Amino acid sequence: MANDPMKQFEIKKILELPQIAGQDISFTNSSLWMVIGVVAVIVFFALTTKGKLIPGRMQSLGEMSYEFIANMVKDTTGPEAMKFFPFVFCLFFFILFANIIGMNPYAFTTTSHLAVTVAMALFTIGIVIVAGIWKNGFKWFKIFVPSDLPLPMYLLIVPIEIISFLSRPVTLAVRLFANMTAGHVMLKLFAIFIAFLVGKGGLMAGAAIVPIIGTLGLVALEFLVAGLQAFVFAILTCVYLNDVYHVDH
Amino acid sequence: MAAEKAHSDGTHAAETTGGMAQLDLSTWTSQIFWLVITFGALYFIVSRFILPKIDQGLTNRGDRIADDLNDAARMNSEAQQAELDYEQAVSDARAKGHNISETTRKSVEAELEAEAAESEAEFARKQAEADARIAAVKASALAKVDDVAAETVQAILEKFTTSKVTKAAIKSAVSSAKS
Numbered sequence: 285m286a287n288d289p290m291k292q293f294e295i296k297k298i299l300e301l302p303q304i305a306g307q308d309i310s311f312t313n314s315s316l317w318m319v320i321g322v323v324a325v326i327v328f329f330a331l332t333t334k335g336k337l338i339p340g341r342m343q344s345l346g347e348m349s350y351e352f353i354a355n356m357v358k359d360t361t362g363p364e365a366m367k368f369f370p371f372v373f374c375l376f377f378f379i380l381f382a383n384i385i386g387m388n389p390y391a392f393t394t395t396s397h398l399a400v401t402v403a404m405a406l407f408t409i410g411i412v413i414v415a416g417i418w419k420n421g422f423k424w425f426k427i428f429v430p431s432d433l434p435l436p437m438y439l440l441i442v443p444i445e446i447i448s449f450l451s452r453p454v455t456l457a458v459r460l461f462a463n464m465t466a467g468h469v470m471l472k473l474f475a476i477f478i479a480f481l482v483g484k485g486g487l488m489a490g491a492a493i494v495p496i497i498g499t500l501g502l503v504a505l506e507f508l509v510a511g512l513q514a515f516v517f518a519i520l521t522c523v524y525l526n527d528v529y530h531v532d533h
Numbered sequence: 534m535a536a537e538k539a540h541s542d543g544t545h546a547a548e549t550t551g552g553m554a555q556l557d558l559s560t561w562t563s564q565i566f567w568l569v570i571t572f573g574a575l576y577f578i579v580s581r582f583i584l585p586k587i588d589q590g591l592t593n594r595g596d597r598i599a600d601d602l603n604d605a606a607r608m609n610s611e612a613q614q615a616e617l618d619y620e621q622a623v624s625d626a627r628a629k630g631h632n633i634s635e636t637t638r639k640s641v642e643a644e645l646e647a648e649a650a651e652s653e654a655e656f657a658r659k660q661a662e663a664d665a666r667i668a669a670v671k672a673s674a675l676a677k678v679d680d681v682a683a684e685t686v687q688a689i690l691e692k693f694t695t696s697k698v699t700k701a702a703i704k705s706a707v708s709s710a711k712s
Binding site: 351 | 552553554556557565569571572574576587590597
């Protein structure tokens with residue numbers, strides 16, 4: 285079983301909980317690592333927000349994170365979208381910490397599961413739709429209808445706009461899930477290959493240096509992907525939130 | 534459905550079939566349930582405690598920096614004002630000093646001139662006095678010369694002659710001889 289690269293994504297129950305409305309809500313390894321990730325984020329910011337006038341290194345780190353996300357929201361969506369700043373902030377750090385914690389051996393990557401990424405993506409799009417209608421009323425649906433087009437063009441443009449809107453949660457969810465899953469599968473395959481070569485012994489064991497170097501490079505790449513995917517998810521959320529405030533294209 | 538069956542068995546499809554664990558829908562509710570709980574807790578703590586604290590710290594620092602910059606600008610203008618005042622004071626003092634030396638020089642010059650004039654007048658007066666005295670002495674001496682000559686002539690005449698010559702005659706003779 286150890287040689288199955290998909291084994292790392294298995295969900296194992298840690299604590300069986302009574303079903304709610306016929307649904308299984310047991311505490312699993314996935315739940316455990318979600319809790320660990322959230323606690324890590326909170327501990328990180330508890331350590332970095334000392335509120336000193338002259339910030340130390342740790343406090344600068346916390347303040348840089350704050351300003352990074354704040355500027356992302358301001359620049360991408362606009363200052364009026366700062367209501368959603370805590371949400372984008374949580375999204376970014378939840379995903380970032382889940383991805384990076386998942387890089388540790390034996391850790392579980394919660395963001396490598398479709399259930400998690402789909403839930404987050406649907407929630408994000410749900411917020412865009414609800415906030416958009418809340419703020420603009422039914423005028424919000426104008427986002428599907430660009431103004432000042434020749435009439436026949438609408439027959440083409442409106443379906444395209446609707447399809448592109450509906451594909452947002454799909455791409456949002458699949459991008460994160462696929463990146464994390466593929467990265468971890470690759471790492472596992474390289475690791476299995478190393479073990480396989482070393483197990484053969486002799487010249488083959490020496491050849492194991494190639495996948496070892498490959499793994500090192502891949503680990504670096506995966507750390508980059510971990511940060512990048514959190515950033516992409518957060519900034520796309522900002523881009524989509526744009527539709528709440530700027531109905532007219 | 535394999536997933537359904539696995540779920541009802543209490544085991545997961547991935548374990549039994551070796552398929553992708555991500556596609557095993559039986560685990561989705563649990564994952565989403567715990568995602569909602571953990572993400573909700575994170576959101577609560579972040580929005581209630583973490584972000585306000587960072588925001589407050591940044592705002593305080595921004596205020597403090599703005600205050601300090603204001604103070605610096607104020608102090609700068611004060612320093613400039615002080616420099617202007619100093620330059621003003623220096624130029625005033627210089628003008629005053631110049632004034633004082635000028636007036637002193639003038640008064641000294643006037644004094645000197647007055648003294649010179651006074652001593653010149655004194656000198657002229659003394660000279661005039663001396664001239665007068667010399668003239669007087671000279672006149673009296675000249676007057677006495679006639680008398681002395683007449684007396685001398687009379688004495689000589691008395692010694693060598695017997696003729697009685699009157700003093701008046703001698704005097705007229707002397708004065709005619711003199712002229």
